Amino acid sequence: MKSRQKKGLILVNTGNGKGKTTAALGMALRAWGQGMRVLVLQFIKGGWKYGELKAAEKLAPGFEIRQMGEGFIKGENDSALDEHRHAAQQALKAAGEEILSGKYDLIILDEILYALHFGLVSLDDVLALLAQKPEGLHLVLTGRNAPPEIIERADLVTEMREVKHHFTSGVPAQKGIEF
Amino acid sequence: MKSRQKKGLILVNTGNGKGKTTAALGMALRAWGQGMRVLVLQFIKGGWKYGELKAAEKLAPGFEIRQMGEGFIKGENDSALDEHRHAAQQALKAAGEEILSGKYDLIILDEILYALHFGLVSLDDVLALLAQKPEGLHLVLTGRNAPPEIIERADLVTEMREVKHHFTSGVPAQKGIEF
Numbered sequence: 001m002k003s004r005q006k007k008g009l010i011l012v013n014t015g016n017g018k019g020k021t022t023a024a025l026g027m028a029l030r031a032w033g034q035g036m037r038v039l040v041l042q043f044i045k046g047g048w049k050y051g052e053l054k055a056a057e058k059l060a061p062g063f064e065i066r067q068m069g070e071g072f073i074k075g076e077n078d079s080a081l082d083e084h085r086h087a088a089q090q091a092l093k094a095a096g097e098e099i100l101s102g103k104y105d106l107i108i109l110d111e112i113l114y115a116l117h118f119g120l121v122s123l124d125d126v127l128a129l130l131a132q133k134p135e136g137l138h139l140v141l142t143g144r145n146a147p148p149e150i151i152e153r154a155d156l157v158t159e160m161r162e163v164k165h166h167f168t169s170g171v172p173a174q175k176g177i178e179f
Numbered sequence: 180m181k182s183r184q185k186k187g188l189i190l191v192n193t194g195n196g197k198g199k200t201t202a203a204l205g206m207a208l209r210a211w212g213q214g215m216r217v218l219v220l221q222f223i224k225g226g227w228k229y230g231e232l233k234a235a236e237k238l239a240p241g242f243e244i245r246q247m248g249e250g251f252i253k254g255e256n257d258s259a260l261d262e263h264r265h266a267a268q269q270a271l272k273a274a275g276e277e278i279l280s281g282k283y284d285l286i287i288l289d290e291i292l293y294a295l296h297f298g299l300v301s302l303d304d305v306l307a308l309l310a311q312k313p314e315g316l317h318l319v320l321t322g323r324n325a326p327p328e329i330i331e332r333a334d335l336v337t338e339m340r341e342v343k344h345h346f347t348s349g350v351p352a353q354k355g356i357e358f
Contacts, residue, residue, distance in 0.1 A: 033234030055212030
């Protein structure tokens with residue numbers, strides 16, 4: 001029988017459904033409960049994620065959420081695309097530094113795949129990030145449209161697929177659920 | 180424009196992939212951060228979920244995880260099936276009471292769909308639970324094989340689909356990730 005070995009994993013939550021970021025946060029909570037040090041780096045700043053930010057404050061130290069990046073892109077012709085790109089590059093730089101810092105056991109690169117999909121960061125840069133991951137560190141990447149090269153490199157990939165959504169029946173975003 | 184309305188939702192996390200319970204926990208964290216009172220009722224006791232249990236302790240009051248049920252079933256001929264059924268029925272009873280108690284804003288019925296799939300609780304009983312949900316309460320149901328009747332009744336359904344898993348390449352369960 002194989003003895004239990006410690007191995008930092010690369011995990012990907014992708015797909016068009018809900019739960020990509022939320023599952024990453026749940027994982028963060030689980031890891032934190034195990035005494036691990038957790039960093040969430042948000043590549044897309046989401047002002048509505050107020051609940052998590054407040055929770056993270058209460059769980060500090062050892063649970064840190066850093067909001068970087070800009071908000072979601074308003075279509076292909078978003079006039080602020082340069083700002084988005086600049087902000088995402090800053091997040092990428094921070095990710096590179098923290099991955100090598102040895103300060104964390106689990107780092108969540110939230111919506112990095114969204115930034116990748118919109119060309120705010122390059123595939124080469126993201127693959128370079130993964131390549132420098134220290135052995136013991138767990139990395140979680142979230143966002144739609146995970147490209148095959150990332151899936152190839154990952155240990156665990158889950159697709160969150162939308163089966164039914166209340167927005168389509170006119171129910172608006174709910175406090176504690178969507179924000 | 181529609182004004183923001185408060186409506187308790189029924190959410191379902193299903194599918195063969197990872198992240199059903201984890202996303203529910205992330206949602207619990209988000210809700211808790213918003214000052215909501217959260218109860219997680221585990222229909223299948225999972226001893227390895229040590230991380231969350233410790234985190235929940237730190238987040239108390241307002242974040243409660245109650246382990247009920249027995250462990251996962253060891254195949255169709257599990258000799259302890261009666262015990263499993265009894266434990267799941269107890270969890271169902273507790274769920275019914277807490278749904279009506281007014282003490283929570285979000286209740287997660289973790290792995291209730293697993294219990295349903297193995298016949299530990301009946302579809303009628305679960306539908307009856309949903310029918311008595313007070314307007315403002317959010318309910319989350321997790322587990323594989325959500326039946327159509329539950330999907331029909333739910334507001335938001337997400338399928339977590341396994342695309343790739345490290346177990347299949349021989350990497351064992353990792354602390355902070357799987358337990």
